[in-house]
Amino acid sequence: MTRTGVFLCTCDQKIAKSIQVDAIPYVLRSNREVVVVSPQEHLCLPDGLAALRETIARHKLDQVVVAACPTRFQEKHLRAACVSAGINENAFALVDWREGCAYVHRGDKVKATGKAIDLLQMTLARVTSAAPADQVTVEIEPRVLVIGGGIAGLTAARAIAEHSIAVTLVEQDAELGGHARHVPLNGKAHAFETTRADVLNHPRIDVRLSTRVVSVTGSVGAYRVELAECHGANRASSNGSNGAAHSTEVVAGAVVIAIGAQEYRDAHLYHHDGRRVVTLGEFEIQNSKFKIQNSKLEIQKPVPNQHEGAKIENGEFPTSVVYILCAGSRNAHIPYCSNVCCLGALDQALRVKRAHPEAQVTILFRDLYLLGDELNEEIVLDARRLGIEFLRYAEAQPPHVNGETVTVHDTRTNSMQQLHYDRLVLATPRVPRAEAGVLARLFKLPRDQFGFLIDPHWRVRPEQQHPRGIFVCGSAHQPVDMDTATMQGMTAAAQAARFIHKRVLTHPAASAVVNPAFCTGCAQCVETCAFGAITLVSRTPRAERVGRAIAILDRAQIDPFLCLACGNCVVACPAKAIDLCGGVPAATNLGDAQIYAQLDAALDARHEGETRVVVFGCHWSGFAAMELAGARRLQYSADTRVIELPCSARLDPLHVLYALLHGADEVVLALCPPDECHYANGNHFAERRIENLRAQLSAHGIDPTRVRHVRLMGDDAHAWVQAVKA
Amino acid sequence: MIHLTIDNRDIEVRQTMTVLEAARANGISIPTLCYHEAVAPYAACRLCMVEINTPRGGKPGPDRPGRIVAACAQPCEQGLTVQTNSPRVQAARRVTAELLMASGEHLPLVQAIARAMGAEHAATTLPPNDCILCGLCVRACDELVGAHAISLVERGLDKKIAPPFEITSAACIACATCVLICPTGAIMLKDIAPSLPHPQPLAHEARGDKSPPQPLAHEARGVKSPPQPLSHEARGDKSPPQPLSHEARGDKSPPQLLPYEERGVKSPPSFVGKGAGGLGSHDARTCRVCGEATLPRVFADAEYLLNLPIERDQKAEVQAL
Incomplete structure (x- = not known):
């Protein structure tokens, strides 16, 4: 039997104005568990807290119920005082009898006192009907898995490795670098190459090229990630050429997801064909045949082109290039702005114009978003100095493209313009990769309406939300430029390193718990949980399942680090196999038994x-x-x-x-x-x-x-x- | 335990207590406004002023007036003499009440304080404001919740409570602790907490919900992270940024980019609309990725850039010929 103490804070006689405080100890002492009922004038003052601790020690209490002011104010302090006196964190409960009773029932002292007694009895029933749960501790595996070898991933991997933490870097291409391999880097090339070389040569970084994440098991602190070499890529080096992908398992305490984004390509968009109508990235690849490098006026004869998508007539550089900015973005379908396409297009146009001053370069734009500092405005002036034309079109009147010409209504001169084009370059938005969906499912990450990954952030108290050791950075969660990607890579690295250096995660035992004896494996709870905290696991070990046609009766398992203890699954479970330990109200158990006990206490008197x-x-x-x-x-x-x-x-x-x-x-x-x-x-x-x-x-x-x-x-x-x- | 004298009563208290706590524990009432038991003392409102004489300062008398201090932040001390209601204390509190009335005369709480302190007229007149800047909400959010979603922003007469950048903050968990602790009812959740700050969960379709939750407004997606304030040096760039080299290019009249205010544009791209007053307007959003408040997207002033007179690059044209 538990020894429960009840402390009544009279709050400087404010309570006594509407509640008969003297009567309460007599009523509560009839409870068998209640050892002491102690009225205090000011429980929140240092004297009151000292008296609280002293009483706990003197009566050897193991559960404490305090009647005082709102939980939002004093719960933190009073709980800390009780914990310092040796009470289990979850064996403390606070009843708000000031704002919850005394202040709101001023007229009728008898009824208010009755309600106060009921409130206390309800809380006592709740606290005493459940054993306080213990805390869960998990060790963190000291290894970080970085998914994606672009700018953000490389930066993160290097920074984490420099924190003396082992890193596994997974890249699905045969080469590190991501998008930055294809664009001239305007003075950042040196930094980029240094990072890439550092990552390749770092003793603590294990680089896996041509590799993908296949499956994820394990939980917070130790994710077991299965990696497999991709088909198609790097086939020459793999000995088993017959599709039998070699898979390995990596155990990582933290995961940095830096998979980036990809260019949006749509054949319906301005008759995009990859030859005459191309995206920025496609044109960059075409240009690389012409050796257009940053700011250098070296014109070389174009090499004969074997590339399928880049057919150049007569081996000549196109004489008129038309750019369409915001092509396919900032509309009903893709409403966001991708941050990088305006500057990317302007930069490319400048390089084209410098290399081929004879070419006619025109830019059709809606708005110009020049990410970065104000100096980026100069790029527009530079473009004008070189003779690049700017035409502004309105959202309602997008450019019209047919086989030879672009027709556009220029809002600046309010005139229709017809432009001949040899090459139509579309600055299309960045959209999430298909891999984002896979990783979201594997790591249980939320995605926004466009499919970008989002760092999980729920609107609950900081102590309720547990770090999971999964950090998203770079264009994986929204399109960013190189500087931002670098910065986000550094940030993710710092977060991951801090997480790893914790070594141990302690979880206050506030979560739903499945009773495997009752669970039928119906998966109702899995579908109910908004946080992906519940998974179905097989009852039979894998070895025994071989050869068996049906795996009977899987059972649900709840990850306490993902569970926010909302209690939805407890209600959804048809077999009533789930119970709630802990949670927001006073962090004490709120299973069905506790709710029924409270109802009994509320209605019996x-x-x-x-x-x-x-x-x-x-x-x-x-x-x-x-x-x-x-x-x-x-x-x-x-x-x-x-x-x-x-x-x-x-x-x-x-x-x-x-x-x-x-x-x-x-x-x-x-x-x-x-x-x-x-x-x-x-x-x-x-x-x-x-x-x-x-x-x-x-x-x-x-x-x-x-x-x-x-x-x-x-x-x-x-x-x-x-x-x-x- | 130490001894001190409050209003001629000898009192024994713990050394760690403040004068206000010592007085309360012994049933001596001192008026307070910005004090709350659950958060650290702040000494902002100056309503709990008391007159103290330390033993080092000798016996109090007409020729030896005590110091006027805020009781909530004044630690107890052996032999301290405290007067909670001397004429000087009353005068100090009256001034405080008159200053409170300047912008809060319409508030029942301020009216009650003014009546109790004998203040009849506001010291000056300011626009009426429900918020009396006691800072309780900020301290509660920091100390009790740990969300750090709001703070005191601006200085002087413009000082107010607001989330970062005066836009709703995803750091806010909408727990309403600030609303509960506010003595005047000046703060409301809608000013701080964005509606639906988190994305809908993955398993939404799986559950077969008939009424899918509202997606975020399109504009929300258009708001991205603020322009990066990193300097070129901080980025580790060796080469100076390209556009600086007007002189190097031999331009005769390098055009000067005017600050937005001097360009004469009708609606210069401003960061946050400040028109709504009070707790900030809502035209800007929070970054749904990092959870931080972000500035609204500022598109470049394209018309200005395209109309600015420039000289064509002669070299490029020569090459074109």
Whole structure:
């Protein structure tokens, strides 16, 4: 049996104005677990904290319940005081009886005292009905896997290796360098070549060329990544030429994803054919036949061209080159600006014009985005000095291309222009690589609506969100130029090194846990989890599965480092095999047993004729609004009993039925408005469950209006008062 | 334990306590505004002023007035004499209340303080503002939440509470602690927290959701990271940037690029719209990748660049011939 202590902070007699504090110890002492009930004048002052620690030591307490002000204010300090006195972090609970009761029920001291007792009994029931969970510790493997050998990847790999950490660099091409291999680097070539040579020669960097990531197992701290040599590339060197890819496994503590982006190519875009109508990158490859180098006026006779996509008539350089900027971007399909194409096109046009001053170069643009400092504006003036023409077109009137000419409405002179072209160069946007989707699935990373990878960032407290050791940099998450890619590579390297140097990850035991005895492997939870924390694993070892046609009854497994403890899967599980340990409300267990215990405590002490409104409040909206209503001293009925949930999706319809069965007159769920859920879309789930439940209730002859849900924001105290009144 | 005297009462307290805590622990009330038990003292509002005499300064008397200090930040000291309600203290608090009234006369909290301090008229008149700059929200966000989503920005009369760049911040987790701690109700989540800061999860289609969540507005995608402020030296560039070499090219009149303000453009590309006042406007977004606030995209002033008179590069034309 646990020894629980209850501390009542009277907050300088503010509580006593509406609650009969003297009566409470007598009631609570009837609980068997409660060893001591100790009223304190100021628990938050140094004297109060000292008394708290002293009482814990004197009575050898192992669980503490404190009634004080809102959790958002004092929970951190009081929990720290209890932990320093030897209490398990999860065996502490704070009841907000100031903003949650005393301030809002000023008129009726009897009812307010009754509610205060119920609040304390509910918290006691919750705390004592569960053993506090222990912390999970994971060792971090001291190796970083860098995926992608472009600018960002090379920079990151070198920087990490210089932190004395082993690095495996995976590149799917047969050569390092990425996009930077194909463009003149304007004075950055030396730095680039140095980085590339450093990476190739570094003793701590294991470079795997022509290699791809095939599968990822393992978890935070030790990802087991299977690498395989790609087909097609580097075939000469591989001995097994018959497609039997050689695969190896790398165990890495951290992963840097720097796979970059690729040029958008679309045959419908201005009749793009790769010959006369080309993209910037294709034209760069064509140009390389003409040896156009940066700022050098060396004109060489073009070599006869064997390249399939680069047919040059008569071996002459095209006499008129037309660039179309924003080709295929900043429209309904690809609305973003790719940062690099304006400058890339201008730079290429300048090089072309310098090498072939006789060529007619025209640039059709919508807007000019000159990433970088203001000096980049000079490039426009340079282009004009060399005689490059600029025509501005509007989004509504894009250039019209036929076989020989481009027709465009120039908004600067308000005239139609018809241009002959030998080469039409499209500055197309950067789009995510196909590999982004694969890596997103393997590493459970979110992607934005365009398919770029995103560093996972959820709107929860910093201590709830755990570093996973996966860092995205460079164009993999949005198109960037070389300088930014270098900088992001350095940043990712610093983050990865800091992560590796932690050596050990400690996870406060706040996560959902699967009971394998009940799990049927139906995968409902896998589909429910917004964070990719749940996977299905086989019960039978791999060796035993060989030769068996059906693998029976897989079971779900939850990664505690990915789980944010919202509780959605607990409700979704049809077999009730999942329970919630820890979570936002006071970080104590909030499994089904704890919720039922709270409902019992809330409804048992009800006198005949009294009404009870049970309110389930989402920590971020409903509960926050309740605390705010207290701070604003708004008054509402003392018949409400509030149960805090980490997310509205934690509310099981069975909880509602239980409450109705045990005497609740009304059940209200206070949840976040759409698009405001802190756990991606828990409120969608909750609303649909409540609506289904109402339909079921009315089908069985129970008044469905007894179950309501209210959308409100955490800063909307009046909405809370309306919610519990109606 | 040390002894000190507050309002002629001998009091025994722990050495680590402040004068305000010592007074509260012994039932002596001192008015406060920017003080909160859960966050570190800040001594910004100057409402908790008390008059103290240290034992080193001798016995207090008419010829030996005490120092006026903020009780919330003043540590206790053996033999300290504190007066919480002397005429000088009252005068100091009255001035504070009059200054608070300058921009907050419409606030019930300020009115109550003014009544209690006997302040009748505002010291000066400023535009009405709900925020009294007590800094409680900033300290709560830093110390209690750890999100560091808001801070005090600007200086002097322009000082205000805002997320970085005065645009909604993805660092904000919308926990409403700042709203809860604000004594005047001046701060609202919509000013700080962007709606839906995180992308929708991968498994969305897998769940077969009928009503897919709203994608981010298109404009949000158009906002990218701010122009990189790295200097050329910092990038490790050996060669100076190309465009500097006007003289080297022998241009007769190298055109000077004017600052935006002097170009006479009607709507110069400005960073953040400052029109909304208070807690910043919302036309800029946060970077959905790094979570940091980013400046809105500034397209180059193309018309200006293309209309600027320049001299054609003679060499290039000669070569063309």
